[in-house]
Amino acid sequence: MIASHPHSDINLIEPLSPDSSDDDRRTGKKSRRTARFHDPEEEATILAKALKGEKRAPDTAPLIEILPGLTHEQILDLRVEYKKIVKTGSEKKGVNIAKHIKLRLKEEDPSLMKACYACALGKWESEAYWANFWYQGEKSRRELLIESLMGRTNREIREIKDGFSDKKYSDSLTKCMKTELKEDKFKKAVLLVLEERKMEERPGYGVDRGLVEEDVRDLYRAVKSEKGGESAMIGIVCVRSDAHLREVLRAYEGTYRANFAREMLKKSGNLVVSFFFFPTILSFCVLGFP
Numbered sequence: 254m255i256a257s258h259p260h261s262d263i264n265l266i267e268p269l270s271p272d273s274s275d276d277d278r279r280t281g282k283k284s285r286r287t288a289r290f291h292d293p294e295e296e297a298t299i300l301a302k303a304l305k306g307e308k309r310a311p312d313t314a315p316l317i318e319i320l321p322g323l324t325h326e327q328i329l330d331l332r333v334e335y336k337k338i339v340k341t342g343s344e345k346k347g348v349n350i351a352k353h354i355k356l357r358l359k360e361e362d363p364s365l366m367k368a369c370y371a372c373a374l375g376k377w378e379s380e381a382y383w384a385n386f387w388y389q390g391e392k393s394r395r396e397l398l399i400e401s402l403m404g405r406t407n408r409e410i411r412e413i414k415d416g417f418s419d420k421k422y423s424d425s426l427t428k429c430m431k432t433e434l435k436e437d438k439f440k441k442a443v444l445l446v447l448e449e450r451k452m453e454e455r456p457g458y459g460v461d462r463g464l465v466e467e468d469v470r471d472l473y474r475a476v477k478s479e480k481g482g483e484s485a486m487i488g489i490v491c492v493r494s495d496a497h498l499r500e501v502l503r504a505y506e507g508t509y510r511a512n513f514a515r516e517m518l519k520k521s522g523n524l525v526v527s528f529f530f531f532p533t534i535l536s537f538c539v540l541g542f543p
C-alpha cells in the first residue's frame with residue numbers, strides 16, 4: 254500500500270473501537286489516531302534525513318517509529334530505496350542503511366544501534382548477525398547461538414548461512430563456528446544443525462512409529478547410563494522433526510511414566526534444554542556444555 258500523502262501529512266482515522274478513553278470523556282473530545290502506510294521511498298527519505306551529517310547527532314525518533322514495524326519484505330524494499338537516495342564516494346555507490354545506522358549510532362547509543370541495526374538487516378541477516386556476535390564480546394554468549402540456530406528448519410538454516418557476513422571466515426558461518434567454538438558437545442550440536450540434517454516435516458503423512466519407539470528406547474538408555482549419553486541425545490533431538498519429537502516426548506512419558514526433559518536434567522547438570530514455541534508446534538534441542 255502506497256501512502257497518498259507525505260510523512261508530514263499523515264492520514265487521520267477514527268479509532269476502530271467506539272469506546273472513548275477517560276480523558277476523552279472528561280474533555281468531551283474524541284481522540285484521533287494516526288496511521289502510516291508503508292512507502293519505501295518515503296521512509297528511506299525520512300531515515301536518510303535522520304541519519305544525515307557527521308557533526309550533529311542523528312535523529313533517532315524516525316528510526317524507532319519506522320523500523321520495528323516493517324516486515325522482512327518491507328525492509329528489503331527499504332534497503333533498495335535507501336541505496337538510491339544515499340550515495341557515497343566518487344562512484345556514487347549506494348549506502349547500505351544497516352551499515353549507515355551502525356556508523357552513526359555506534360558512539361551515540363550502542364544499545365539502540367544494535368536494535369536498529371538488527372531491524373535493518375532483515376529477518377535472516379539479523380539472525381546471522383547474532384550468531385556471529387556472540388564471540389566478539391568479552392564473555393561468550395552461547396544463548397545467542399541457541400536463539401539464532403536451534404529449532405530451525407533446514408530452509409531457515411540456509412537463509413541464515415546465506416546472510417552471514419564476515420570476511421575473516423570467508424562469509425562462512427560453518428567455518429566461523431568450527432574456528433571459534435571449542436571442542437565439546439555444544440559445538441557438535443551447532444555443527445549438526447548447520448549441516449542441515451534436520452528431518453523434514455511431512456504434513457498428512459504422520460510419523461514413523463518404528464523410529465519413534467527406537468528413539469524413545471535410545472533416549473531412555475542415554476538418560477539411565479552411568480556415564481555419557483549426551484551425544485546420543487544430541488544426535489536425536491537436533492535432527493528430528495518437530496512432529497516426530499512431539500511423538501517421542503509423548504511416547505517416552507507413556508512408556509516410562511517420566512518426563513524426558515526432567516530425567517535428562519537429573520542425569521546431567523551440564524545440559525541445557527531450550528524450548529521453542531510456535532503457533533501449533535513445540536520443538537526442543539539438547540545442547541552439551543563442558
